[in-house]
Amino acid sequence: MSEAYFPVGPGLGLEENFLSLDDILMSQEKLPGRAESTLPPLTFALGQGVSTGDSIPEGSKLEIPLWLAKGLYESKRRIISVELPKIYKEAWRTVFSADASVVDLHKMGPYYYRFGSQLLNFDNPENPEIAQTILQTFISRFRRIMDSSQNAYNEDASALVARLDELERALFRAGQKELNDFQCWEKGQASQITASSLVQNYGKRKFTDMDG
Amino acid sequence: MEPAEAEFLAEKELVTIVPNFSLDRIHLIGGDLGPFNPGLPVEVPVWLAINLKQRQKCRLIPPEWMDVEKLEEIRDQERKEDTFTPMPSPYYMELTKLLLNYASDNIPKADEIRTLVKDTWDTRIAKLRLSADSFVRQQEAHAKLDNLTLMEINTTGTFLTQALNHMYKLRTNLQPGESAHSQDF
Numbered sequence: 001m002s003e004a005y006f007p008v009g010p011g012l013g014l015e016e017n018f019l020s021l022d023d024i025l026m027s028q029e030k031l032p033g034r035a036e037s038t039l040p041p042l043t044f045a046l047g048q049g050v051s052t053g054d055s056i057p058e059g060s061k062l063e064i065p066l067w068l069a070k071g072l073y074e075s076k077r078r079i080i081s082v083e084l085p086k087i088y089k090e091a092w093r094t095v096f097s098a099d100a101s102v103v104d105l106h107k108m109g110p111y112y113y114r115f116g117s118q119l120l121n122f123d124n125p126e127n128p129e130i131a132q133t134i135l136q137t138f139i140s141r142f143r144r145i146m147d148s149s150q151n152a153y154n155e156d157a158s159a160l161v162a163r164l165d166e167l168e169r170a171l172f173r174a175g176q177k178e179l180n181d182f183q184c185w186e187k188g189q190a191s192q193i194t195a196s197s198l199v200q201n202y203g204k205r206k207f208t209d210m211d212g
Numbered sequence: 213m214e215p216a217e218a219e220f221l222a223e224k225e226l227v228t229i230v231p232n233f234s235l236d237r238i239h240l241i242g243g244d245l246g247p248f249n250p251g252l253p254v255e256v257p258v259w260l261a262i263n264l265k266q267r268q269k270c271r272l273i274p275p276e277w278m279d280v281e282k283l284e285e286i287r288d289q290e291r292k293e294d295t296f297t298p299m300p301s302p303y304y305m306e307l308t309k310l311l312l313n314y315a316s317d318n319i320p321k322a323d324e325i326r327t328l329v330k331d332t333w334d335t336r337i338a339k340l341r342l343s344a345d346s347f348v349r350q351q352e353a354h355a356k357l358d359n360l361t362l363m364e365i366n367t368t369g370t371f372l373t374q375a376l377n378h379m380y381k382l383r384t385n386l387q388p389g390e391s392a393h394s395q396d397f
Contacts, residue, residue: 178370
């Protein structure tokens with residue numbers, strides 16, 4: 001009602017949500033892997049660093065985007081093998097279990113939860129530990145997100161969200177909206193009729209079009 | 213839901229007014245109102261009471277609970293108990309704001325009432341936060357929140373349900389899917 005449009009939310013878990021822009025962005029994230037057989041040139045997907053025109057020899061190290069890794073990975077045919085990004089490895093899991101709230105999840109890959117859930121698609125012996133760590137991380141960071149999002153009124157929130165992962169940022173925004181709506185009502189501004197954000201953006205759009 | 217919508221629902225609550233005009237019973241879709249006689253108290257919905265008050269056609273009699281002593285008792289009770297105590301009205305916050313904004317001259321000690329209600333509100337919101345946190349921490353599957361009012365649920369509803377949604381999905385990750393070889397539980 002108050003939103004101009006409803007974006008499709010990300011599918012958190014083993015399945016991506018096909019229509020979610022967030023999930024499409026997330027599937028571009030790269031993960032370390034190794035070619036288990038000779039691969040045709042994949043420069044378009046792997047980016048620079050791989051010379052054009054040559055096929056990829058067996059055993060070379062690769063940085064594979066998630067969408068490609070999911071397509072190529074098959075435990076029987078062994079086209080590629082996939083390693084864990086370091087943030088999901090044992091050493092970092094220990095850090096998360098010590099105190100998850102001090103970690104800068106945005107720097108460590110802005111899609112910590114969703115990317116971690118996707119990693120469970122690859123048969124890795126450490127999968128149960130990864131899933132457990134992700135869940136515990138969310139639980140222990142929950143209180144801080146809730147408190148900061150519902151108390152920071154009329155403040156610069158950039159410092160508060162700087163260390164949050166994309167999923168947590170969406171949560172933070174939901175909390176902020178509720179806080180702002182309530183404060184707005186309490187001050188009596190809710191009874192004033194304002195232009196829809198859609199209309200306001202439309203005006204801006206036209207202005208820039210005329211300029212360019 | 214937005215606070216304004218909760219306020220809209222609160223406007224259906226009945227309050228007592230003393231009109232200073234006379235009018236026959238009026239028939240509305242929501243029911244009959246009146247008759248209005250000068251000096252005789254009559255029950256009307258809040259929206260009508262506010263409208264009449266703004267046109268200085270009536271005097272408002274505050275609801276029974278809108279009284280400093282009663283509210284002090286409610287506030288102390290709320291602070292003492294760990295769980296939510298029943299509120300005198302499911303729309304106490306909305307009604308306090310509406311009536312105090314438009315008819316504060318008919319309500320004795322309006323400022324004190326405002327502070328008391330706000331204190332009670334703050335205590336309840338703090339409790340709500342605390343229980344939400346322990347709910348998530350202990351990974352409970354369900355919780356019972358009695359005596360919460362609509363406005364209170366509104367302040368944290370979207371946030372909490374979204375967070376619980378995420379948590380549920382992360383928790384299903386723990387269980388190996390159909391493709392996995394063993395399911396030993």
